[in-house]
Amino acid sequence: MKRKLIEVALPLETINRESAREKSIRHGHPSTLHLWWARRPLAAARAVLFAQLVDDPSSRPNEFPTEDSQRAERERLHKIIEGLVVWENIRDERVLAEARAEIMKSCDGSPPPILDPFAGGGSIPLEAQRLGLEAHASDLNPVAVLINKALIEIPPKFRDQPPVFPGLGEAQIRTWRGAEGLAADVRAYGAWMRDEAEKRIGHIYPKATLSDGKHATVIAWIWARTVNCPNPACGIEMPLVRSWWLGKKKGKEAYVVPSIVRDPLHPSGLRAAFEIGHDKSQAPTASNDGTVARNGAMCVSCDAAVDLKYIRAEGQSGRIGQQLMAVVAEGYRQRTYLAPGDVQAEAARVDRPADLPHGEIPEQALGFRVRAYGMDRYSDLFTNRQLTALVTLSDLVGEARDLVLRDGLAAGRTPGEPLEGGGTGAIAYADAVATYLGFIVSRLTDYQSSITTWASNPQMEILRNIFARQAIPMTWDFAEGNPFAESSGSLVKMTAAVANALERLNGSGQSVVSQDDAASRSLAAVLSTDPPYYDNIGYSDLSDFFYVWLRRSLRPIYPRLLSTMLVPKAEELVANPFRHEGQEGARIFFESGFQRVFARARDVANSQFPNTVYYAFKQSDTSEAGTSSSGWETLLEGMVRGGWAITATWPMRTEGSGRMRDVGSNALASSIVLALRPRPTEAPTTDRRSFISALQAELPDALRKLQQGAIAPVDLPQAAIGPGMAVFSRYAKVLEPDGSQMTVRSALARINEILDQVLSEQEGDFDSTTRFAIAWYRQHGYNTGPFGDADNLARARNTSVERMDRDEILTSRAGKVTLIKPSNTSTGYDLLADEHISTWEILHHTIRILETEGVPAAGAFLATGQSRPDGAVDPDLVKELAFLLFSVAEKNGWTKDAISFNTVAQSWGDVVDASKAAPTPHQQGEFDFPEEDD
Template sequence: MTADTTAVPRRKLIEVALPLEKINAESAREKSIRHGHPSTLHLWWSRKPLATARAVLFAQLVDDPSSFPDRFPTEEAVAKERRRLHEIIEQLVVWENAGDESLLRRAYEEISASTDGNPPPVLDPFAGGGSIPLEAQRLGLEAQASDLNPVAVLINKALIEIPPKFAGQPPVFPGAADAQITTWPGVTGLAEDVRRYGQWMRDEAEKRIGNLYPKAKLADGSEATVIAWIWARTVVCPNPACGINMPLVSKWWLCKKKGREAYVKPSVSGKKVIFTVSQDLDSAPTKENDGTVGRSGAVCIGCGAAVSLDYIRSEGQGGRMGMQLMATAAEGNRRRVYLSPSPDQETPASVGRPEDVPSGTLSVHPQYMGAPRYGLTEVADLFTNRQLWSMVTFSNLVDEVRNRIRVDGLSAGNSEGDSLERGGSGAAAYADAVATYLGETVGRLADMANSLCAWEPIAECPRHLFSRQAIPMIWDLSEGNPLGSSSGSWLALLEGTRRAFGSVAFPRLSQPAFVEQKAAQDVDFTKFVLSTDPPYYDYVPYSDLADFFYPWLRSSLQDIYPSLFSTLLTPKREELVANTLRHGSKTGAQEFFEEGFFDVFSSARKGIDSSIPATLYYAFKQTEITKGEESSSGWSTLLEGLIGAGWSITATWPVRSEASNRMRSQRSNALGSSIVLALRPRPDTASIADRRGFINALAEELPRSLKELQQGAIAPVDLPQAAIGPGMAVFSRYAQVLNDDGSRMTVRAALARINEILDEVLAEQEGDFDPDTRFAIAWFRQHGFDAGKFADADNMARARNASLEHLERSGILTSRAGKVALLSPSTLGERYADKEYDPATDPHISTWEVVMHLSRALTEKGVPAAAALLSQVPEAIDRDLCKELAFLLFTIAEDAKRTQVAIEFNSLGTAWNDIVAESRNASTQLMLGT
């Protein structure tokens, strides 16, 4: 089948307009939801929010009213109908509405009407964490998911393939069905069996390994369940005169909650290190002495010797790294109790390694894999011996419980039937299904029950390993109690699984879905609609990270899925990522990635339903842009593959798919958005353009698009990323763009032109500002908030029709001793510490001044304070110009590598729409006197 590229297809909603602000708000909100989210069934990296996937699929399939001039003959009629469709999207993306059957039925009816009553199946060939196929199924569509990685395939089976098979079935655990008089709707029966058989596994595990997890003896003689044991890794001090087993500790704090502070206090007696728990705040750790090890090395607490990381690595690689118990955290009366080490808690952990530990060698990629550099090269090395006993016990119990479920199913009157992998639906297949979820819970336990979990002194619980997309080295580790009931225990994880089944976000629909393990290069795209979130170049090493889970899942579930778990580790050779270690060099990795994308999307172009655009998510920040021909390898390689395969970009949308509180964004300007590209096969009749024609078209169309992006819900940090979309939409409409010498213009060169125009647009915006602001921008570009010479400032001010005396009176800068410095938001905070700044009474107010005070208010007190301040700003100050200034200042600060300042202005630009909306409410309340 060849895609018909001659007929003019109806435009879909995603190619024209989206209620982006609502989609982004709900997508970011969803990222903070943990309890009851389907993603808690098992971890995967860089999952897209369900709200985003749901909105994109709906808009991808539903016609835009502008395609029907006979039905909607005026702009007003088109706008009204489009607003109606947007209202459906705005309801669909709300987390609490994810299970609203009437709303989902309404959405399906719109999709059906736009697809002539025959909605096509949706295909995601890079299914990963399963957000896209899950949302296709929720919208009533047939979903087809595939992925090369068996861990991802298993996740998708658990999300979309297994539930419809057993929807409405009562539980088979003895007596469970009698606990509920009514029917068991959706997957509630399946969820109940997962909970009950999971509880049986926990009870059996306690019989077998309970002696390894003793209770703690409290000061009053009572006993308490241990939550975690906090250990320090140790190496022998290289100073011969010392030679102690020196602790490697990143922090001494156990609890930082006010009134409950507790920390570990080390001391040395002879050659022995002694740890005691203390609550004496007079001798509490400070920022300067909290821990013994950092990025540059460690310090011995015995002799004060500086110890290099190279020495620590060599000790680890030689098997000479040990562990010493620092403290025990136990359950107290509505609070944690911290106890100093004792033999009754340390001795049970001194157990040998079990024999049947699954094998698996970890990657040594330096960008993501920190632990192997310290001798932890095997998956099993990432666990203490006691943790290995726990993991092996629960893993073995999965096979035992599976047989028990099968027998109970037969007793409940179900027929034996075939296995799940063979398509069965009787007692054998049901046992396989329940065991699948329990096996995945073993995978989740691995994430919490390993020796790379740090103790969190604020939440007072162990932190799971994969807080980011890497396996880093951890020095002081918290060993959770899998037999307890707190964070990291088997029962806590099992409860997370139950909540996921019972949440509003788990589909109640019985639409079947199909999942297969296959490289995207081998997928048949015929007659599908394509929506996918492909790998991000070298950003996430999926298979390297999945190797952490794979041996445990294989050990638990190989008998159920023999073909899925036929290899010792996850497949690597065909994985479409740019891994320099795997392909020998950056060039080799880039060529592999580009060729792979070309193959995948060439096949897709030939096979997909061309009446509907494809959608593709991508989030790879441009970090290699120069003024020449350089650009981000991730983006240029992706786009080169897409455009070379015959695709044209018809629309792009920046969707804010990452929570602002994620670990990486707390410390950097990390990209928070994905760009969703709407793609169609480029017509075979597409024209060829010369370089000048392309640049003229770009110069005409891109500034307008950039203005729309700035006024939308995009953050300043994402603007360069989002600019790629409309720029490449111009480039990709041509069959080729030819340089002056007749050679083909590369995507890399086109991206450089796009970024040049972005710089020009931002520079041109300076002319819209008042003289004071224009001076401040120019001075900020040269000096930031540092001081410069008075003479230079005076010349710069005069050239912009401003005066330094006036600028100082307006509160923009200080001028002392021949030096001039702009006042930063934090400095303004100090100046107005004892009084409120009132913009309504400021006779010299400027856009710059407003933005500085808003940044201060947002940083110190959040959106409500910034909104209240903006509500008092005179209407003469253009709100749109304030937002443009925040974008411009972010760009200047980032280019100058003033990271902290850039983060502050990025935060202002990101929150701008919320600030404006709330300021209107504040203004209304002021007028009403409330």
């Protein structure tokens, strides 16, 4: 059985860096096709798929007989991954061809199909397709199924075809590559939908009149929900406002200024009125910003405190109203904020349309807050004007489909079968375009709802969509966007997002998407999947928000897929206590379902390839033994007891450079990727002593490979679980001295003990000065300690405090000894002239140079050291020392030190590359010419 690259080493830091960077990429990213929650980064999915199929060089000893040759080949493969994960390379055929060639080589020309039975947002199947693999995606949730069809199943059917919109194909002399023709039609028919909708309902979205009498397009209307003040002496319709701020850009501040005016039409005789303020000195502060806090509200007229219980009761009785507070209009290179007027307020008073999508919001669901305020149906989350727009646009999806079919037939395409029936002709093409148009309307609902708010932050003043997090929260003031504007939340923006994502899809290869319960899948394929995360996200309840509108638009195209009124929920593999009689019932349901899925997967597993599973878990337990994740341990326990051998674990962090906040907190990475193989049925049983002996024999070599690879010290403890669990899970059972079966928690404790032991034993690899400095650092860090202790420690390591003082390793003054910090090392240090060079010095000078001058300068410094004739500078030892010191710093809570050691270790590959590119340094004697003979 060949070991695969993922089971030995990954360029983890590069993968994590590109995964984090991907979050800031919106233009053309597949995630903009349609929202899904907790979607895996494409970079991570691409790298993991490549690494689980490509052989590690140690599996090919005939080609790579030595450790050095294996390391060189591993580095070459890592370079391929490092190019593969860069977002800009997703359509670079040279990069993709190189990766595909490696996969074919390791799979003897016949790579296995890839299955994701929890396909969700489709990252893994999409990247499998991009790598030329046969991708199979399934999910119980019809919204997820539609997203996957739109990503990997529809584009290949119409690959390289020109658009059918009249005149569009002829207007451009070009070849239509991949899904570009399909995307062009989505843009064209999306624009037609917008124009047609504006003809029908544009009058209910009037322009704003500016102070100079000119008219401007409105971007958004800012509304406040209202309830009648319960104070009998007041009774005003009081606005419920989270914040009065509209814009916080420096020098362009804008905010709402409330006042109370007489109104004989209101029973109280008074009403709230609103103006726009710009004077920063009068702007709202933390003490007076808004009227609603966590525990209640305050009346702007009488200052009465109003309990949230009263507001909820008013909502459940249908007595929460709304009042226009401000109008946001397009200005010259900025937003123009206007006080509300009668024309704008009156335009929003439209009748509730008929034929609304049905769907009850669950009484209890993860992350839902709105039912407490009387919003019982999904249609209650929209204003009447918003419902009018969405109903109009939903109807236009069907009309646009008829136009596409007519134009396709006119362009000479044969009718064929519908898309859901597997067709590829004009009917199927019309269905395909309509699918993406339906996505445009569905995406619009995330911005065109009374839960949508206005972002007033200095960076941007835009609509903030509902699902900024995985919940439907209650909002007090809300922003109603103009779908016919050209700013955030508009039809123009939604159409561009869908079309831009579509045109960049690979659109080739065999791909199959189906609606299935994960436990029912039995396809003999290699698994790569991102299953639900226990109780973190209620996917089915959340996706009903989109489903009711997708069903209204697309049910004629997908009668089977969209046959249910709401998304199926009974079999959804989420630990939902509201659905399974409390926390314990939810836990049992989730764990038993999870085990069924992976037991079934094991029955058909391909033993030639590892399967990969992504997992993240927030729940943690704290005890005297430290902090651990019971969910993480439950997952590992279930895998081991389910007959799987865990061969690798890799922390995938997608939160950018701020991740060092986890130093000292024992926090899990944002997700873990496990590599699994089916454990042989004849696997032996062993005892605790033999298990620990096997760990001691195998873990040191595995750790050395991890350190040599592109992995950061902060990730080493999590990555070390992989080879440790590979030992533990190869046995059917590991028995404790009392005859009980060893638990995963106990095994993890043993693995951590060996990790600490191995790191400590690595001290023997270093020179005497470095061994002293490590021991002293472990006791004192960069703080001061007694000379006597230092002297004894130095003598035991065959060195002296005096010499290390002269060599500027430490300072020894007045009976006190202190190690010199990297930032305090001498900038005039002469690496070639130093007679007592140490790995400690090399590391500390490198940290200083890296932090002050950057990678090229650090590489030049390393190159100078490697040019010494005595070979005193070993780059591998320098990196090894950084790992060791990170471990010491992290255990002692020395966060700043840990960051420095982690940074230099994770940058080490770049520093080494820079050292190879640096000019070769020379000693002066090399330039002396021999004297001529007399």
